[in-house]
Amino acid sequence: MKEFENPRVLRIAKRVLKQGHICSNCLGRQLAQISTGLTNRKRGQTIRRILCLKEPKTCRICKGLFKNLNRYAREADDKLKPVQFRTFLVGSKLSKELIRREEDLWEQAGIEFCEPLKSELNRELGKLIEKRIRKEFQAQNPDINILLNLEKGRIELRINSLFIYGEYQKLVRGIPQTKWEHYPETVEDIIAKPVMEKTLGSGHSLHGAGREDISARCLGWRPFVFEVKEPRKRRIILKGIEKAVSKTRKVRVRNLRFSSKKEVIRVKSIRPDKTYRLLVKFKKAPKNMKNLEKLVGIINQKTPSRVLHRRADLPRKRRVKEIKFKKTKGLVYEITVRGEAGLYVKELVTGDQGRTKPSISQMLKTPAEVLELDVIRIHIKGD
């Protein structure tokens, strides 16, 4: 170990050791940049051998922390027992006193070759835990964060969310996608039931690619990412979830697969066209239904009066791409509209007292009312 016999290195080592009892980990860490491929402990021991010094019983910097790491590894192992996971990351929160003691040492001995205590601690504890639990260490998006909290003297776990991608259909009217005042059931709840039974999570969220009106069915498949918070089980059979949801006859899901937080952002930002089917009742028989075709193009919409109480009053322009109609009976027509994302389709029918222009009511010169509304297609792939 020639590099440790370098006078400059020995001078630093002596300066460190002059501060009192210092263990080999804490000594070696001050010289971490000398000779790679060794643990700090090995470095410290090598220098001690050169200087003919014995390992002290105590350490004024870490107070025996490195000797006791096994205890924390065992604690982590115990706490992880009921949790199913594949990957983990170890971190630590140092106490103020420990940080201060390390900084004092740096002031006396310099920081030329040192490594911060925290990084040695995370690495050494990580090695011990990895050996015990035989799982994979992963720096990016691990299933579990294991935190050694030295302020509190204990191991804390953060179980990261489990994300499941899928597409849903809402087969009945009158249920909102997510929690909404006075509605006892939501699409999210229906999907959550079997998912939570299997994953034993503490909470959930549904991140949808847009949402349909509460009163509308959604017969097109709408992409979503379902987030399970603090799941204790992760390896669940997704086909079983699809079946359980379909049994409700209210919601169906398909194409379920495990996903990530990144996909939440992607799903929330897609802006697909939608095709709606509307049952519209006119006040008097429209003379020339063909006039509807003139609506293909830009529609100017101010924020609908029905949502004005919770949204800013802003104008928007959205395109109607296709419109078709079919007489059903009496004054009721079935109208199919394909529109750009964000088109207020109910207002396209009624005109919302002139806040949407042009509108179906305006084109046909008679008041119009929406009896039923369904999303029949979500054009995800731009088709």
Ligand SMILES: [Zn+2]
């Ligand atoms: Zn120490």
